[in-house]
Amino acid sequence: MSDEMEQVVASGSGAGSHSHLWPRLALVQAVLLLAAVVVALPVAFRSMGLLLTEGQTRTLYEFPGGQAATAAATAALEESESYFNIAAIDLDEDKSSITLAISGHRICPDAGCSTLNLTLVSLEDDADVRRALPPSAPMTLTPDQEIFSQTIQLPVRGQPSQYPFDDYLLWLGLAGTVVEDGKKIDLIPELLAKRAVITTQNQLRDFLMVPPVEIDPDQVTAMNDPQDFVGVQELHFERPVHQEILAVLLILLIAVSAIMAVAMRNMTDLIVGVGSLILGIWGVRSVLVPSSLPVVTSIDLALSVIILFVLLGLIVRSAHHLHQQSDLPPVTWRRRPRR
Numbered sequence: 001m002s003d004e005m006e007q008v009v010a011s012g013s014g015a016g017s018h019s020h021l022w023p024r025l026a027l028v029q030a031v032l033l034l035a036a037v038v039v040a041l042p043v044a045f046r047s048m049g050l051l052l053t054e055g056q057t058r059t060l061y062e063f064p065g066g067q068a069a070t071a072a073a074t075a076a077l078e079e080s081e082s083y084f085n086i087a088a089i090d091l092d093e094d095k096s097s098i099t100l101a102i103s104g105h106r107i108c109p110d111a112g113c114s115t116l117n118l119t120l121v122s123l124e125d126d127a128d129v130r131r132a133l134p135p136s137a138p139m140t141l142t143p144d145q146e147i148f149s150q151t152i153q154l155p156v157r158g159q160p161s162q163y164p165f166d167d168y169l170l171w172l173g174l175a176g177t178v179v180e181d182g183k184k185i186d187l188i189p190e191l192l193a194k195r196a197v198i199t200t201q202n203q204l205r206d207f208l209m210v211p212p213v214e215i216d217p218d219q220v221t222a223m224n225d226p227q228d229f230v231g232v233q234e235l236h237f238e239r240p241v242h243q244e245i246l247a248v249l250l251i252l253l254i255a256v257s258a259i260m261a262v263a264m265r266n267m268t269d270l271i272v273g274v275g276s277l278i279l280g281i282w283g284v285r286s287v288l289v290p291s292s293l294p295v296v297t298s299i300d301l302a303l304s305v306i307i308l309f310v311l312l313g314l315i316v317r318s319a320h321h322l323h324q325q326s327d328l329p330p331v332t333w334r335r336r337p338r339r
Contacts, residue, residue: 029256030256033249033252033253033256036249036252037249040245040248040249041245043241043242043245044241044242044245044246045242047240047241047242047243047245048240048242050208050240051208051240051242059201059202060085060199060200060201061199061200061201061211061212062198062199063084063086063172063174063198063199063200063212063231063233064174064198064212064214064215064231064232064233065214066211066212066213066214066233068211069199080107080194080195080196080197081106081107081108081109081113081195081196082104082105082106082107082113082116082141082195082196082197083104083105083106083107083196083197084102084103084104084196084197084198084199085102085103085104085198085199085200085201086100086101086102086120086172086198086199086200086201087100087101087102087103087200087201087202087203088100088200088201088202088203088204088209088235088237089101089151089203089204090204091156091168091204091206091207091237093158093160093163093166093168093292093293093295094160094292094293094294094295096155096156096157096158096160096168097153097154097155097156098153098154098155098156098168098170098237099151099152099153100120100151100152100153100154101149101150101151101203102120102139102148102149102150102151102152103148103149103150104147104148104149105146105147105148106141106145106146106147106148107146108143108146112143113141113143113145113146114143114178114179114180115140115141115142115143115178115179116140116141116176116177116178116179117138117139117140117141117176117177117178117179118138118139118140118141118174118175118176119136119137119138119139119174119175119176119227120136120137120139120152120154120172120173120174121133121134121135121136121154121172121173121174121175121229122134122135122136122154122155122156122170122171122172122173123171123172123173123215123220123229123232124157124171124220125171125219125220127219127220127221127222128222130222131222131224133225133226135154135155136154137152137153137154139152154170154172156168156169156170156237157169157170160293160295160297161295161296161297161298162297162298163239163289163293163297163298163299164239164243164244164247164288164297164298164299165239165244165298166239167236167237167238167239168207168236168237168238169234169235169236169237170234170235170236170237171215171220171232171233171234171235172200172232172233172234172235173217173220173229173231173232174192174198174229174230174231174232175187175227175228175229175230176227176230177227178191178195186227186228187230188228188230189230189231191230192230192231198231200212200233200235202237204237206239206240206290207237207238207239207240208237208238208239208240209235209236209237210236210237210238212233212234212235212236213233213234213236214231214232214233214234215232215233215234216232217229217230217231217232219232220232243288246288247288247299250284250287250288251284251288251299251302251303251306254280254281254284254303254306255306258277258281258306258309258310259309259313261273261277261310262310262313262314262317263313267317267318267321270314270317271314271318274310274311274314277310278307278310278311281303281306281307281310282303282307284299284303285299285300285303
């Protein structure tokens with residue numbers, strides 16, 4: 001009699017521990033997610049503050065060196081003839097192009113300014129194999145142009161499908177000539193340093209710019225290039241950190257919610273509400289992905305995987321439920337005896 005009582009107690013305790021399995025797993029997931037949110041939110045808030053302030057748009061970088069412009073360095077260049085500012089104002093992820101606004105002024109001596117022909121080039125690290133000059137945009141300043149402003153478009157390198165972890169790279173090369181006394185003279189770094197002061201700047205709303213890096217012109221100059229580059233600068237644009245953090249947290253939260261819904265809801269509620277559950281999962285995309293991105297992003301793939309597992313979980317639970325209702329013997333897995 002005592003043996004039968006022990007078996008009943010043991011079977012009851014086993015059923016009780018199994019019934020508490022999902023709530024315990026849900027508790028562990030909730031604690032881990034709460035810890036991740038507590039750690040990540042301060043970083044996200046700092047990133048939001050940087051994007052909302054004018055810290056990026058007010059920072060100017062010297063071309064091609066990449067140093068942040070200071071008041072002392074600016075005062076030492078008062079005798080220069082031309083002042084250029086190259087600002088990134090728009091980035092089209094679909095066309096992989098960036099729009100640069102080039103503005104400035106010239107302080108002409110008594111003899112007048114020289115005619116200045118500039119070429120801005122989007123370069124890559126392929127000088128050993130390329131045959132033709134990469135995409136470029138010309139700019140000509142005549143002696144009567146003391147104030148100037150124009151926009152150009154150049155291609156950038158990047159993968160918008162990796163949103164929000166996508167970044168974009170532009171190796172901005174500068175070449176040109178100056179016409180003096182009817183003679184065309186190729187610009188060289190020393191001549192450019194005497195005649196012009198050039199700065200670069202980020203004015204994009206949705207991207208932050210890493211401090212620029214100078215690239216050696218010899219690294220990107222091919223043998224048949226028509227002109228030597230007087231300067232090359234790497235401009236690197238990336239998404240704010242808070243977009244990446246919010247995307248990861250929201251996808252994790254919606255994934256855990258979907259798993260818990262499939263595992264813990266009763267069968268009737270699950271079948272009725274599975275459509276609303278899938279629409280809720282896919283609705284996260286409108287929060288995370290801007291409408292200007294027409295490509296399939298990493299967020300789309302992650303949400304599609306979550307929906308796939310929700311439907312797979314629904315099928316497994318449906319099969320288990322129908323098996324119980326059919327009064328068939330339980331399915332047991334037995335190992336084959338070794339010979």
